[in-house]
Amino acid sequence: MPALWKKNQFWILPTLSGLLLLIIWYLVSYVYGNAEGFDVQRIVIPFPHQIIEALYIERATLWASAIKTMQSAVLGFLAAVIVGYALSMLLASAVWVKQSLYPWVLVLQMTPVVVLAPIFVLWLGQGLPSIIMITFLIGFFPIVANTTMGLVSTDRNLLDLFEMCNAKKSQEILYLRVPYAMPYFLTGIKIAGTLAPIGAITGDLFAGSSQGGVGGIGFMVIIYNSQLKIPELFATAFVACLLGFIFVGCVNYLHWYLLKNWHDSVRRSDPS
């Protein structure tokens, strides 16, 4: 029995705590509703089943806006990966390059994206380009910081080995520096992956529109909020959370897949 419990507690405990939270939610919702009248209750703390109902009624709209947000998140994330990697290569190429550029990368990172967002909307207009830009800005710093670190910390002895082989600079980069930096790069990607959906939704708040039928998640937040459709707002939050999990899941899979054969952080078992 204790063995069975140990084996299954990883899902039993969160399920129990979730049920407990649900009960508390119903209680608060019920007490508040009785005190203030039904309509107010629905607006402030809807019952969980009302949220599920809203999720069902609005499913077509929410699905379409989820797809739209996912597109922005993926595009912004890819831009962050490509530009971030290229910038890391540049920063790692020579000390003087890093000294000249890195402080300005930091300045960009330290300026809150929500402050920059309206400026980019001014330049790029409402719609996808601005949203991608905002997603990119949120995601690219962790990639640059980690990858640069990986590229410059290559093991001295391995560099000597490549020199003894008369390796060309391009071979050293391709066969040594890039694979050596891979775990660092993937750590950067994991952080950027958690930020990308947030970036896409933030971008949507500033630059979203219902062009082409439906807006992204952030745009729907504004619409539902202005219409006081609170259960729908909660339903949207649920969808956004799900998006985040899907995105992070994909990135974590990539991390595992690329390192599974050799890196201490993920390889499955030790010999002997």
Place this chain on the structure above:
Amino acid sequence: MVGINSTPMVRLESVVKRFGATTVLEDINFNAAKGEFISLVGPSGCGKSTLLKIIAGLHPVSEGSAIIDGMEPKNAREEMAFIFQEANLLPWKRVLGNAELPLRMRGFAKEIRLETANKMLDLVNLSHAVDRYPWQLSGGMRMRVSIARALTLSPRVLLLDEPFGALDEMTRDNLNEDLLKIHARDNWTAFFVTHSAAEAVFLSHKIVVLAANPGRIAQVIEIKLPEKRDALTRESPEYLNYVAEVSHAIRTVH
């Protein structure tokens, strides 16, 4: 040694090495003939690894010259291979991929790379493990991969920087015997850095004892044991005498 091979394979002439204001090596003069097995021993900080890296061309000399087969070290890389402390393998490459690395860097065709690497892995008794990753190997096996990798280019000079320091005694003894077998076959010139007097005596024709601060040659001990050495050699009184002599020399240099 002198006479037949009158032109030395490795020639060190008044080599001086400074790092900033510190003199690490002072006035090193030494020649090694083709096929000679030389060990470098001495207290820590005597610059034996630095000397090895000077021969490899990984460190430039401050004064004097190091000449490998008539060339500057950097131009003699085709003829040299370096075996590092620990095995220094690429963790993301399988055994075969690691062994063929030097050939790949030099642009050899795939068939030649695989054939040569497989042959060398066979030589170090690793043909059964070519598909494994380094983390799946024991310390001794990793070192064997490193040796196979160094041999793929048929070097004429082999530089070994405390290669077996991290291994247990039995594994180390086995590897030493295997190394001598391969040496008898290929007859490269070896420079072998070690802390172990026993290992140095077993392997070498000559042992160079370095003194520290600054690093300089204190003594060269010639080991006149029979050319063919095996596990039994370690039990012979001549061998044990040499080990005592070398240990004493390391302890008392200054």
